[in-house]
Amino acid sequence: MARHKVVASLDIGNSKIRTVVGLKDENSPVINIIGVGIAPSTGLRKGAVIDVEETINSISASLEDAERMAGEQINHVFLGIGGNHIDYLNSRGVIAVANGENEITENDVDRVLEAAQAVTIPSNRRILRIIPKTFTVDEQKGIKYPVGMTGIRLEVETHIITGFEPTIKNLEKCVLQAGVDIDDIIPTCLAPAEAVLSKRQKELGVVVIDIGCGGTYVSIFEDGSTLHTVVVPVGGENVTNDVAIGLRTSIDTAEKIKMEYGSTIPEEVNDRETIDLSLISKTDTHVVSKKQTVEIIEARYHEIFLLVKDELSKIHRDGMLPAGAILTGAGSKMPGVIDLARETLNLPAQIGFPQNYDGVVDKIDDPAYATAIGLLIWGSRFEGRFHAGLRGGGLKKGIGNFKNWIKNLLP
Ligand SMILES: Nc1ncnc2c1ncn2[C@@H]1O[C@H](COP(=O)(O)OP(=O)(O)OP(=O)(O)O)[C@@H](O)[C@H]1O
Ligand SMILES: [Mg+2]
DSSP: OOOEEEEEEEEEOSSEEEEEEEEEETTOSSOEEEEEEEEEOOSEETTEESOHHHHHHHHHHHHHHHHHHHTSOOOEEEEEEOSTTOEEEEEEEEEEOOSTTOBOOHHHHHHHHHHHTOSOOOTTEEEEEEEEEEEEETTEEEESOOTTOBOSEEEEEEEEEEEEHHHHHHHHHHHHHTTOEEEEEEEGGGHHHHHHOOHHHHHHOEEEEEEOSSOEEEEEEETTEEEEEEEESOOHHHHHHHHHHHHTOOHHHHHHHHHHHOOSOGGGSOTTOEEEGGGTOSSOOOEEEHHHHHHHHHHHHHHHHHHHHHHHHHTTOTTOOTTOEEEESGGGGSTTHHHHHHHHHTSOEEEOOOOSOBOOOGGGSSGGGHHHHHHHHHHHHHTTTOOSOOSTTHHHHHHHTHHHHHHHHOO
């Protein structure tokens, strides 16, 4: 009989902390999801811990919620971290092939990836992922995995994702104090794609846009592999703040207005329609224009998509990804957002529902769970093969595991 192992992910967002628990059968790549947990995230700001105790309590509440549903204890998690401190750089490595017969070995691949990291990264930043985008053997470009090929010079283009070390350390501490070990730390910008994309979409070219609270997490794929990731520092929180400022209400009232009456289609609202705030708030009791509300929301969402478009332009993919834009994150549930994305980005657009899993938990048929499910899929696939802490002594250990890791990234 196949043995099952309990695996779990913890998506520490700025608005919600989500936990997903699954069973992994050693003979099957697909995870069977058996429980989810959610708790408000009250101790974070823009991805950084501002209140340790509140963060620990939120994490514990989310874990316990998931444990209750799953009927299993969670002892370790794949931890997803986001926020504006996550940054990237693109770096190239070049080496001479060591072997006398010029056949490229796994050792050469390790060496070239190590060479790509010879860039100066400030000591207060931690490398979270090194993604090999493409290899070049002598003059031949666009190689996915060069082992076994013959050549003299091996080159790699990498995308390196880093995070602010003190912020990561504080989050790690909170997770450990909540009583679980960390299997791996994964930047959340990489996760939703694993849950919502098919291999074909990754092959054709696609952008995943996760609209969260503190930011919008963008990942771009082409020819089956990751081309680019970036965190755009504008998310649902900014929409709420704009509503609060524009309508002169508290943040809590603005959030309620956004959820209850929000949309990005002002043309569908009559000029004379109003919202009586006394129906949803005890403190804000004035009457506001519904059209103005929707215009404020539309303006900020439009800005988010313009910023994503700028990122696509930077890598020469503006309007050029045949599989279009896939929207995830709770912020993607705003009515009208798909049409706005389609028009602004000039790409086909749709909501990304998590799909690459088994199980019957209804709650996760929701784009807001794409990151948590993606973390579980990504983490379980690369488990034991790649470790996050690639600084100092950890560097070699991480590199030594790259060969399996790269093979797993191949289409
Ligand atoms: N049904 C909805 N329609 C529109 N917006 C929504 C809806 N539900 C939640 N939001 C907004 O989505 C944002 C939260 O998204 P999400 O839960 O994906 O964020 P998070 O993962 O906690 O944060 P982050 O990823 O930025 O760390 C909030 O700004 C919230 O107002
Ligand atoms: Mg999120």
